[in-house]
Amino acid sequence: MKKKKQKFKPSFGTAEDNDGVRAKKHLGQHFLKDEGIAEQIADTLSGSNYSKVLEIGPGMGVLTKYLLQKDVEVHVIEIDTESVAYLHENYPALHGRIYEQDFLKYDLSQVFQQESYAVIGNFPYNISTQIVFKVLENRDLVPEFSGMFQKEVAKRICEKEGNKTYGILSVLTQAFYEAEYLFTVPPSVFNPPPKVDSGVLRLRRKENYSLPCDERLFFRVVKAAFNQRRKTLRNSLKTFDLPDSLREDTIFGQRPEQLSTEAFMDLTLKIQPYAISS
Template identity: 40%
Template sequence: MSESAHQAKKRFGQNFLHDPQVIARIIRAIHPQGGETVVEIGPGLGALTVPLLEKLGQLHVVEIDRDVIPRLLAICGNAPGLMITQADALGVDYRQFAVAGHKLRLVGNLPYNISTPLLFHLLAQSEAVTDMHFMLQKEVVERMSASAGEEAYGRLSVALAARCEVAHLFNVGPGAFSPAPKVDSAIVRLKPRAPDFAIDDLTLFDRVVAQAFSQRRKTLSNALKGLCSVEQIRAADIDPGLRAERLQARDFARLANRLGAAG
């Protein structure tokens, strides 16, 4: 069944992948192995679902659009190994899919309009996740994987650096989708892990990062007013005259830990 049999819904951010070369490249990047527990988010019309099922024999999928589910079942030949959860991806506890002693692998062509909150929803459950392979807007992937000092570096870059390894694998042009999006896309791999520096209070760390980048053209001494003093910034061995884009995640952690210890 072709993509034209189902009208893409703008409210769900649907853009159906159809390019066989891109699909094959994504599957090679995921490298699914029999016995793994894989959850696909937003399977749509099965571009990744079909080859994943062929490799794995069974697959969990989370799909918000109830109208697409009968078409997905038909495309997959009503395979008994396809287990469908009809739900909003943002409201799902993915730990329910994990088999005792085995972590999950998550994949999906994520709706770009919810990609960032969904990433943090998933990373909050990272104890149950081995890795994630997602199709996202290229600009978002560039922000996710940027290093300090780069133009794309910002709050998202730092927040993810504290939670996982991020690898920008390859880009995908609009022509690989139907309907074609107005932006380029990219495949990203995330591997949850603890950072190699201490974060005493992740909520406080996120707050410091968010405020530092809220007015990114300002120096830290100005951007962090009301949260910490110039003296506290200096005490964390950070120059208060720098802008947030010059600091690495470990620098923000050092400052947040000092603020937390000061009460």
């Protein structure tokens, strides 16, 4: 039976303004103050194929409280000392599972070894793309990933070929995950309010997420293609020094935004015999 798509109905402005921790501009902090949205973000997790969840940047725990109500073991990682102190004082259920660390630099195997876990959060805009790439690096252990981004970034991650916002982040993420944009969140539900809308998305790892081509070459091809996105692949991939006979293939006459993730895999397979050792 086909599962009915979940509908999201944001309820804005239902919570009081946050008190206790000062938002720090250099950390990109914007504290969510809407309880309804926090609960909906927590509900984006299915709980399938994992029993542990890692929340990135919990701040004062507006999302954390709803994660703790679920049948999962919640871990949080937070770089802000003031927020860490607040979490220790107000969320005793997290004892031993609060990590005062930089997520981008932290070795997650210290926490989860080889156990699967989901990743969730209200992500700082200034490092959200880097967070996605780190999740991709750890995809063998992350079957599900959801949370809030700057709307433009969330849309880009979920975008399909044929659109101007489709790019490196779209292709590399969708090579391994099914991406779904869920709902938009206005600036008014944050303290302090950001200058742009936010967007909530969900990534669910594909059942078969191993690539049919060389993975490192796939990343190189995608990045080289979009670094000169206005050019055809015949021109943007010149650095691969491919033979003229291959470059006459019709796929090289297209621009990168015209290719689906699967088409990029096929392209990589065509290039692979010539470029795998370069």
